[in-house]
Amino acid sequence: MYDLNPKQKEALNYSEGPMLVFAGAGSGKTRLIAHKFIHLTKVKKLSHDSIFTVTFTNKAADEMKERISRLIEKDINGAWIGTFHSQCSRILRKEIKVLGYNNNFTIYDEDDQYNLVRHILKEFKIYEALYKGIVTRISFLKSSLISPQDFLSTGDGFGFDEKLAKVYVRYQDELKRCNALDFDDLIMLTVKLFKEYRDILEMYQNKFQYILVDEFQDTNFAQYHLLKLLASGHKNICVVGDDDQSIYKFRGANINNIYNFEKDFTGTKIIKLEQNYRCTQHILDVSGAVISRNSKRKNKNLWTEKGRGEKVQFCWFNTYEDEAKYIARVIKEYYLKGTNSYRDFAVFYRVNLQARVLEDALRDNGIPYRIVGGISFYQRKEIKDIIAFMRLALNHGDNVSFRRIINIPHRGIGSATISKIEHEARKKSLSLFDALKLSLKGESFAPAVKEKLTEFVNMIDTFSATKYKSAGDMLEHIYEITGLSEFFEEERKNNIEDLISSSNNKDIKDFIDRISLITNMDEPCNTDCVSLMTLHNAKGLEFPVVFITGLEEGVLPYCKALNNEEEIAEERRLFYVGMTRAKDILWLTGARKRKLYAKLQEQEPSRFLKDVPKECCKWMEKISFNHPIQISTIKQKIKIAENFTIYTTGCRVKHPSWGIGVVRDCYGDGDDAKVMVNFPNIGIKRLAVRFANLEKI
DNA sequence: AAAACTCCTCTTTTT
DNA sequence: GAGGAGTTTT
Numbered sequence: 001m002y003d004l005n006p007k008q009k010e011a012l013n014y015s016e017g018p019m020l021v022f023a024g025a026g027s028g029k030t031r032l033i034a035h036k037f038i039h040l041t042k043v044k045k046l047s048h049d050s051i052f053t054v055t056f057t058n059k060a061a062d063e064m065k066e067r068i069s070r071l072i073e074k075d076i077n078g079a080w081i082g083t084f085h086s087q088c089s090r091i092l093r094k095e096i097k098v099l100g101y102n103n104n105f106t107i108y109d110e111d112d113q114y115n116l117v118r119h120i121l122k123e124f125k126i127y128e129a130l131y132k133g134i135v136t137r138i139s140f141l142k143s144s145l146i147s148p149q150d151f152l153s154t155g156d157g158f159g160f161d162e163k164l165a166k167v168y169v170r171y172q173d174e175l176k177r178c179n180a181l182d183f184d185d186l187i188m189l190t191v192k193l194f195k196e197y198r199d200i201l202e203m204y205q206n207k208f209q210y211i212l213v214d215e216f217q218d219t220n221f222a223q224y225h226l227l228k229l230l231a232s233g234h235k236n237i238c239v240v241g242d243d244d245q246s247i248y249k250f251r252g253a254n255i256n257n258i259y260n261f262e263k264d265f266t267g268t269k270i271i272k273l274e275q276n277y278r279c280t281q282h283i284l285d286v287s288g289a290v291i292s293r294n295s296k297r298k299n300k301n302l303w304t305e306k307g308r309g310e311k312v313q314f315c316w317f318n319t320y321e322d323e324a325k326y327i328a329r330v331i332k333e334y335y336l337k338g339t340n341s342y343r344d345f346a347v348f349y350r351v352n353l354q355a356r357v358l359e360d361a362l363r364d365n366g367i368p369y370r371i372v373g374g375i376s377f378y379q380r381k382e383i384k385d386i387i388a389f390m391r392l393a394l395n396h397g398d399n400v401s402f403r404r405i406i407n408i409p410h411r412g413i414g415s416a417t418i419s420k421i422e423h424e425a426r427k428k429s430l431s432l433f434d435a436l437k438l439s440l441k442g443e444s445f446a447p448a449v450k451e452k453l454t455e456f457v458n459m460i461d462t463f464s465a466t467k468y469k470s471a472g473d474m475l476e477h478i479y480e481i482t483g484l485s486e487f488f489e490e491e492r493k494n495n496i497e498d499l500i501s502s503s504n505n506k507d508i509k510d511f512i513d514r515i516s517l518i519t520n521m522d523e524p525c526n527t528d529c530v531s532l533m534t535l536h537n538a539k540g541l542e543f544p545v546v547f548i549t550g551l552e553e554g555v556l557p558y559c560k561a562l563n564n565e566e567e568i569a570e571e572r573r574l575f576y577v578g579m580t581r582a583k584d585i586l587w588l589t590g591a592r593k594r595k596l597y598a599k600l601q602e603q604e605p606s607r608f609l610k611d612v613p614k615e616c617c618k619w620m621e622k623i624s625f626n627h628p629i630q631i632s633t634i635k636q637k638i639k640i641a642e643n644f645t646i647y648t649t650g651c652r653v654k655h656p657s658w659g660i661g662v663v664r665d666c667y668g669d670g671d672d673a674k675v676m677v678n679f680p681n682i683g684i685k686r687l688a689v690r691f692a693n694l695e696k697i
Numbered sequence: 698a699a700a701a702c703t704c705c706t707c708t709t710t711t712t
Numbered sequence: 713g714a715g716g717a718g719t720t721t722t
Contacts, residue, residue, distance in 0.1 A: 057711060085712045109712080128718095129705075183712045218711095251710065351708055373710085410698075517712060536709050558708060574709080597707065598713050 025580035026278030142184035216241030280309025393463035472504035
């Protein structure tokens, strides 16, 4: 009834006890989860809010909710479908008081973490530029559930980082003082809550009769621990993932979670979904051959009913500019041929700086494009500024926001005044805001400064006291009163106005939570354009035609990820994720010379190309852009393909004597390229491109 | 408080 | 080679 394949059905029907689903790329795992949710409610009669469903991103959660409610034609408001972070914040908003926080806590994002750590480093007189590394390390500790106290107590060993420990202790203290939680706290404190308050844990264990986890390969230690706590009673947990698509190790994702699952949950049912609904067999063969070189992985054998499809194209250029120009021309050719619209194409790259040259090339060819990912809306300075007013009004303890806006817009409050307030706050153990308020009663400030400060305090108090109808109302009020509406230049003002209109008639607390947890606002692309993105951003997407660029040593794999086998394995997975996004046609490209940062470098072809089975590929090398010369590469002689004329199945050609026909198949490389063309009235002809004098139309 | 200057960094990134 | 941040100069 659900139109699922046998393996998917098996996974659907197994609903007592732990299950691990290895879901290969394109094997319909999101579909499985949606159906499983419905199955649990319909057949097992579970209520919508008794299934704890975790997705990797908020976007995925929204899509999941939408998908489910469309399938059952019912609203599922109140269902527990979300990311680990949003689920945890929902729990903590209810329960956190027992841990000594107030439940109107503020959620700090990475930027706030940076600010706080920098502030602490300044105070400790530690070299401030270390802040990024320190935030990363603190985050790693927290996602391993190592509290400052734990870290200190392990600290007598060799190589212990005294400074880090000191900063970590202080950082965690400051967060609490601010009544703020960072992303890792959301998980760590929920675990703490469940460990220390068994009755609360039991309540949630009973509440959540079933646990569904998507993208399990990207969970970290703390998240997995949380799942184990929640599932330890009934053990009704189904995790779905693909170890080959684990690409977030640098963010704490622990691929071992997926390998340990069956040890941690005895009697785990394991199901492999190996039927792929996306790619052609050629693409599966190539990507499969590459990924099979990783040693530590569950073996899979992906297959498809789609047929072999076109061969994978590999193209090696003289320079990175040639690479970009060629890609633009190829896209244009496909487009003009009429087989594809622009939205069918995606170009992937390892690092963002590769986008620039691609953009130029596309623009020169008049090809519309969009960049997926990139700087997120909510990270913009002006957005963070106005939100800081909102946060401080709702949580007077939020020192990070206080420091951010005390002199925005400029009201003549300099570092001397701020240190006075900091000092006072420390002395009286108050928040900066409350310390300031108290100081204003005394005579510690010059009259002019005092006036400005009083104005500031009154303003924030007004925002706190006013009962707003919606987040939009509040922001609009702030926007006017603060003078931000005059402070920023045009573009920033527009962004703020966009924010205000998007927050109209939204509940203030929901809105704050949402923007704290949602970091990007990628609206769906309505116009017909080519998508450019990093390989990381490509995860979960699919396109008919995919280009993966920069297949060079130092780019893919990236030069900073060559330190050990593990890192290279992750780069290989990244490449794998990219390849398996392609439905029909996959192009792999690279260039001999590439400009990275300021210097032009000589590049070698990527080591991953050695694993690509030759028979699945068309290889060509274009050393000189318009005058190809023969040269050998990748351990074999490669003939150069005809100059920019690409024949693909489905394209129409004109032959001097047989007229117009449709290409049915193409094979062979360079001078040996042959095509099979179906000419109406004449029939199918096999032709060598070199001799046939074909004209593409 | 703006302008001019130097220094630094520059993987990937969602929450 | 560019953007950001911090510092010094005006």
